[in-house]
Amino acid sequence: MHPLKKLLSYARAYRRDFRIAAMYSVLNKFFDILPEVLIGAAVDVVIKGDQSFLARNVLGSVGITSTWHQLLALGALNVVIWGGESLFQYLYEVKWRQLAQDIQHDLRLDTYGHVQKLDMAYFENQRTGNLMAILNDDINQMERFLNGGANQIIQVFCSSLMISAVFFAMQPGIALIALLPVPVILFGAFWFQKRLAPRYAEVREAAGDVGARLNNNLLGLATIKAFATEGFEASQIGQASNRYRSANSKAIRVSSAITPVIRMAILSGFTATLLYGGWLTLHDELAVGAYSVLVFLTQRLLWPMTGLADVADMYQRSMAAIDRAMQLLGTPITIAYEGQHFDKAKIQGELRFENVGFSYDSTDPDVPTVNGINLTLAAGKTTAFVGTTGSAKSTLVKLLLRFYSPQQGRILLDGQAIDALNLQDLRRCIGYVAQDSFLTDGTVAENIAYGSDNATEAAIADAARASESTEFIMKLPLGFATRIGERGQKLSGGQRQRLALARAILKNPPILILDEATSAVDNETEAAIQRSLDVVSRNRTTIVIAHRLSTVRQADCIHLMEAGQIVESGTHEALIARNGGYAALWRLQTGERLI
Numbered sequence: 001m002h003p004l005k006k007l008l009s010y011a012r013a014y015r016r017d018f019r020i021a022a023m024y025s026v027l028n029k030f031f032d033i034l035p036e037v038l039i040g041a042a043v044d045v046v047i048k049g050d051q052s053f054l055a056r057n058v059l060g061s062v063g064i065t066s067t068w069h070q071l072l073a074l075g076a077l078n079v080v081i082w083g084g085e086s087l088f089q090y091l092y093e094v095k096w097r098q099l100a101q102d103i104q105h106d107l108r109l110d111t112y113g114h115v116q117k118l119d120m121a122y123f124e125n126q127r128t129g130n131l132m133a134i135l136n137d138d139i140n141q142m143e144r145f146l147n148g149g150a151n152q153i154i155q156v157f158c159s160s161l162m163i164s165a166v167f168f169a170m171q172p173g174i175a176l177i178a179l180l181p182v183p184v185i186l187f188g189a190f191w192f193q194k195r196l197a198p199r200y201a202e203v204r205e206a207a208g209d210v211g212a213r214l215n216n217n218l219l220g221l222a223t224i225k226a227f228a229t230e231g232f233e234a235s236q237i238g239q240a241s242n243r244y245r246s247a248n249s250k251a252i253r254v255s256s257a258i259t260p261v262i263r264m265a266i267l268s269g270f271t272a273t274l275l276y277g278g279w280l281t282l283h284d285e286l287a288v289g290a291y292s293v294l295v296f297l298t299q300r301l302l303w304p305m306t307g308l309a310d311v312a313d314m315y316q317r318s319m320a321a322i323d324r325a326m327q328l329l330g331t332p333i334t335i336a337y338e339g340q341h342f343d344k345a346k347i348q349g350e351l352r353f354e355n356v357g358f359s360y361d362s363t364d365p366d367v368p369t370v371n372g373i374n375l376t377l378a379a380g381k382t383t384a385f386v387g388t389t390g391s392a393k394s395t396l397v398k399l400l401l402r403f404y405s406p407q408q409g410r411i412l413l414d415g416q417a418i419d420a421l422n423l424q425d426l427r428r429c430i431g432y433v434a435q436d437s438f439l440t441d442g443t444v445a446e447n448i449a450y451g452s453d454n455a456t457e458a459a460i461a462d463a464a465r466a467s468e469s470t471e472f473i474m475k476l477p478l479g480f481a482t483r484i485g486e487r488g489q490k491l492s493g494g495q496r497q498r499l500a501l502a503r504a505i506l507k508n509p510p511i512l513i514l515d516e517a518t519s520a521v522d523n524e525t526e527a528a529i530q531r532s533l534d535v536v537s538r539n540r541t542t543i544v545i546a547h548r549l550s551t552v553r554q555a556d557c558i559h560l561m562e563a564g565q566i567v568e569s570g571t572h573e574a575l576i577a578r579n580g581g582y583a584a585l586w587r588l589q590t591g592e593r594l595i
Contacts, residue, residue, distance in 0.1 A: 004319060006326040007142065010107065017099050024092035025154040031085035032155075033162055038078055045070045047288055092151055100146035108139050111329050119335045120403040121360070129212025134324050137211075138204060141321035149314045156311075177276055181269035185262050192258045199251035200320035206244035208324075213240045255316075335402055339422040344429040347510040348414050349541030351377040351400065357408030358399060369395050370406070371564040379414075382542040384552035386585065387561035393545045395564075397515050400543075401427060431504030435516035439488030439496055444473055445480040447488070448502045455506055463506035466536060468528040469498040494524075501529060505536050512542045549586050558582065 011018070045052045050065040064073055112135055160182065217224060217233050224233050274295060280286035358370040370392050377383045385393040398404050400411060402423055410417050418426055428451075439447050448463055449455040460480065464470045472495055476482035488496045504512060514533070530551060533542070546552050553572040560568040560575070560582045568575055568582050575582035 002319075004322075007103075007322050010326070010329075011103050014099060014103060017095065017102075021092055021095035021099055021151070022154055024088050024095055025151045026158050028085055028088035028092055029155045029158045030162060031081050031088065033159060034081045035078065038074055038081070042071065042074055043288060045074065096151050097147050100143040103146065104139055104143040107142065107325060107329075108135060111135055111139070111325055114329050114331070114333070117333045117335075117337060118331060119333075119405070120398065121334075122331065124360075127208075127212035127216070129210075129215035130208035131328075132215060133204075133208040133211040134328050137207060138321035138324050141318045142325070145314050145318035149311050149318070152311050153315075177269070177272045181265035184265045192254060192261075195254050196251060196316040197320065199247065199254060200316045201323070202247040203244070203251055203317070204320045204324055206240070206247040210237070210240045210244050213237055251316075335405055335423065336419070337423045339420050339425075340416070341422045342416075342425050344425070344510065347429050349379040349510040350414050351511070351541065352412040352415075353396070353409070354412065355409035356396075356399065356406045356411060358395065358404065358406045360404075369564050370399070373409070373564075373566065375559070375566065377541060377543065378556070379541050380539045381556040382537050382544065382554070384544040384546065384555035384558045385561055386546060386549060386552060386558060386582070389547075391561040392564040393561055394515050397432075397513050397543065397545060400513070401430060401432065428507075429509050429511060431507045431509035431512045433497070433500045433504050433512075433514045437496060437500030437503075439484060439491075439499065441483065441486045443478075443481050443483055444476065444499065447484065447499050448480075448506055450503055452503075452506050459506060460502075463502040466505045467498045467502035467532045469495070469502050472498070497529065498532075501532060501536075505532075510541060512537060512540055513545075514543070515545045516547065549582075549589055560585075 041052075045055075045067055049055075049067045052067075052070060055065045055070060064070060115131065115135075213236060217237065224230060277286060277291050277295060281288060281291040353373045353375040356370055356373040357368050359368045361367065373396070385396065387393055395404075399406055400418070402418060405419065410419065412418065413421065413426070440450065444464075445457070445460050448460050452459075457480075461470070464473055464480075473479055473482075482490075484490045484499075488499070491499070501514075533544075534554070544552050544555060549572075552558055555572070557569060558572060558575060559566045560580075562581065568578065568580050570578065576586060
């Protein structure tokens with residue numbers, strides 16, 4: 001489907017606004033062409049006096065025949081015409097601009113809302129900067145087109161029809177001559193437009209590449225500085241910017257040729273009207289006033305068509321951008337959000353994995369990431385998953401949170417398959433603390449209360465106390481009101497993790513997940529977090545994923561994973577006594593020798 005059709009289909013709710021805005025544009029153009037007609041009428045009145053066209057056919061019926069009174073009537077009419085033109089210009093500019101703002105706002109929110117519902121597999125093949133370019137700059141391109149381009153197209157079309165009607169009414173021969181360049185102009189505009197479309201598509205892709213690289217580098221600025229690779233990264237940005245500049249240059253060479261071509265076509269039409277109309281006037285076959293009107297109207301008919309160059313350029317830029325936004329909006333959502341609603345307070349927290357199999361590469365199921373997991377996690381107990389990197393510990397959590405859907409088997413919560421439950425309800429009953437938790441550029445209190453609507457100050461303070469965060473929070477300049485910077489960059493890694501834990505505690509979920517939550521903190525912070533966990537995990541289904549076995553030795557059950565399978569299960573003491581893979585990892589980390 002053409003991008004414009006996609007946009008119009010999307011903006012069905014604004015059809016009435018489109019019609020009103022178009023009507024204002026048409027009325028403005030109607031009043032806009034009338035001054036040229038008044039000029040011709042004034043010339044006719046001055047030359048012919050009481051024998052003018054107005055005196056004989058219009059004003060004479062009301063007794064206005066003197067030259068001066070005719071001119072006064074024309075002056076009054078001129079005021080009305082200019083007032084009407086100004087009024088409708090104001091109205092169409094307000095309407096088109098408001099329409100552009102409304103559609104841009106809705107499209108950005110709808111597209112962002114759609115992106116949030118896409119499964120995590122989609123983002124594995126996408127760059128954040130490119131998505132940012134679509135959600136921001138591409139949608140802004142649509143706004144620029146609706147702000148001025150749509151109105152200009154309507155007005156060029158209407159002025160052509162209106163002026164052509166005047167031409168044919170006054171002198172059909174001149175009308176045909178004046179209109180001869182129009183097909184050439186339209187053909188040229190469409191010819192150039194077709195060649196601009198692929199070039200501007202390339203421009204938008206190149207712009208997305210620049211945005212992606214800039215976003216990536218700004219997020220990794222500390223690493224870039226630490227490795228002294230500023231020069232290398234600057235050259236990479238330079239190459240991406242050069243590709244963007246090159247793509248723009250190709251489009252510019254085509255778009256810049258439109259106006260000169262149209263101008264030459266206009267020149268031929270205007271010159272023909274000037275000469276042929278003058279010849280008819282000299283031979284008394286055309287009145288002087290009519291000749292004046294036709295000469296002025298020829299310019300009003302043809303000259304605005306030079307604006308088609310700018311409109312075609314703006315149109316193609318917008319269509320390339322809109323197409324990218326609409327394609328993103330049309331990306332299928334593979335994980336259903338709707339499902340059976342349930343009350344978080346009634347959840348016991350028993351989890352069961354039944355023959356669960358999953359592969360990140362769905363095209364190659366013979367190499368599964370998770371392979372035939374059959375497992376029950378008792379409600380209110382703490383279960384730990386340990387193993388080497390790549391053993392699929394975190395993948396189990398991602399499947400539980402439904403970031404991904406298993407290709408085989410199913411996961412049940414209190415006996416109900418989680419894919420039959422409402423996704424938002426499911427995630428609201430799970431507290432998730434990751435290794436690198438997301439913090440917003442807000443205050444400490446806002447970050448603790450993130451995801452917990454209507455949290456009171458007392459509840460926020462209690463959550464901070466339970467996560468042993470109160471001491472460092474009170475040392476901050478404004479305490480709980482201190483802004484912590486983008487992604488919490490003003491805090492240490494341990495402080496960020498404590499806030500993330502406080503957030504999970506405040507949420508008070510029946511299921512708590514800690515995915516390597518203490519792997520990047522010092523021993524003192526780990527001990528503090530562990531003390532907090534000992535309290536908050538009581539009577540709560542808790543899942544702990546860890547490399548450090550010391551953090552999970554008190555778990556009710558520990559599962560050792562290798563290559564997507566559970567190879568050992570039991571308490572810490574039982575697994576040590578078994579003297580298998582878990583015992584080997586314990587000896588490796590602690591240096592203990594088992595006798």
